[in-house]
Amino acid sequence: MENQRVAQIFQEIGDILELKGENRFRYLSYHRAAQTLLNLSKDIRKIYDNGELEGIPGIGKALAEKIAEILNTGKCGTHERLLAEFDKGLLELLTIRGLGPKKIKKFYDELGIDNIGKLKTAAEKGVLADLERMGEKSQADILKAIQEHEKHVARSHLITATFLAEFLIGYMKDCSKVSRAEYAGSLRRGRETVGDIDILATGKDHNQIIRHFLAHQDVSLVLAQGETKASVILEGGVQVDLRVVDEKSFGAALYYFTGSKNHNIATRKLAIKKGLKINEYGVFKGEKSIAGKTEKEIFKVLGLPYIIPELREDQGEVQAGFDGKLPKSVELADIRGDLHLHTNWSDGRNTLEEMVAAAQKLGYEYLCVSDHSTSARIANGLDLGRIKDQIKQVEALNKRLRGFKVFKGAEVDILTDGSLDFPDEILAQLDWITASVHSKFTLSSAEQTARLIKAISNPYVHVLGHPTGQIVNRREPYELDIAAVARAAAKNNVALEINSNMRLDLSATNIRIAKEHGVKFVINTDAHSIDQLGLMRFGVTTARRGWLEKGDVLNTLPIEALD
């Protein structure tokens, strides 16, 4: 997909226009278009080939022409001209916290500063403080922000950020003045990585609540503190923003700070049309607040059904709400079993019996034991003798279990040529086969796609495990044609996995692409211990972000339907 490349060019054009001090709405339209392209679930080239570029919200005649130019020539004249005028180092300066276009332009015009290195030298020499509307404090802050930037704190993984946020919410509730606290932002929307954690609190004494927050032992730097908000950086580098509001505004603030920004803009525009105004304190008709205590109230006065946070990405959810076409999103409670997990037969930490007991505790009706096949030597993959032994153990166990079933399965490696790592004789004895790639990540897109399609067309395969190989924040997906893989999966009745573990693979975007091709899904944890069975919620969140309903997900079905 070339969406990313076009998005990057638009982002840079917008950045430079902003530096040049161009009309705000002009550069915002480039930024907005870049964001839209990144979230788009369709290949931009296909949309172009169908002549439908201007059907994308935020893309008009001028941007459509530029997209066509980029797709045809690989370049964009406007972009090239702007880059000749403004060095790329200036764009890098925009990534420094506290620096925006105005200050960067000032430093450039008056001191010739066009990259981070020169800025650092200037700050150390003390020449920044002499500029108009600058001072010692501003200069010191810039130096601090550059040092932070040098440490380069990566975005946090959804799973680790969620656990941290839940810990912080617990801490906030320890304060007797706090009556309610929740996290908002991209974390609440379930994005696979988040840049910071937004926390919202309400209670009697706002000052006391903010003091309690700032007193947390992990706070390493206070970025801002005021009457209603505070921002800190924790040991480890994660930024946390707290906002304190009145009880009567809690829903409005939760809605506002959950975003996404573009979703909020969409509903605000809607409000204006209805003669209303939305801000973080409520929905207002003139001076009068007509909603704000809960999110549900806000949607109601806008004439919309409740839209879950996972869908608030300005991806057509507002229109779908109007048209009554929002998905009935799959929920954690719909999940009846986990079909991909490991035991100590291969690289899991717990015994099969312990995994079964833990699954029963979660209220599941079944699980599938899916240890690694022979080729996964590093993961202690089972050879033919051991898989036969395991099959016998599962059969014996099933005789003892009441109201619960263990499916005999395996996570079988897809070999380089697309064949499977177990012979048909073994595959025929198993109930449920997950086929996965664990090697040769660097094949060309054509080779990888052909490899996966060959595996999918094997009649014994039920699911393609973690289809793109991505591990969020650790490994990029391998090259492949996801649409072609999805078509093959739909044709062969093979489901695609949504892996709830650190991989989060498929991604929400790929889920939407695959669903359009008629694919079914399974949401699995790939658990290697009993604790990890609890990661299911993150796969469900990802599925919800991919607009999936219960009916799209096979492990919402009862045992009989899978048997």
Place this chain on the structure above:
DNA sequence: GCCGTTTTCGGCCCGACTGTTTTCAGTCG
């Protein structure tokens, strides 16, 4: 640069905090 259930022109989401000022510009979310 985009867009239209008041508009093909004239709007475009809204408020908090900081540092430098003495009323506000810049940045952030």
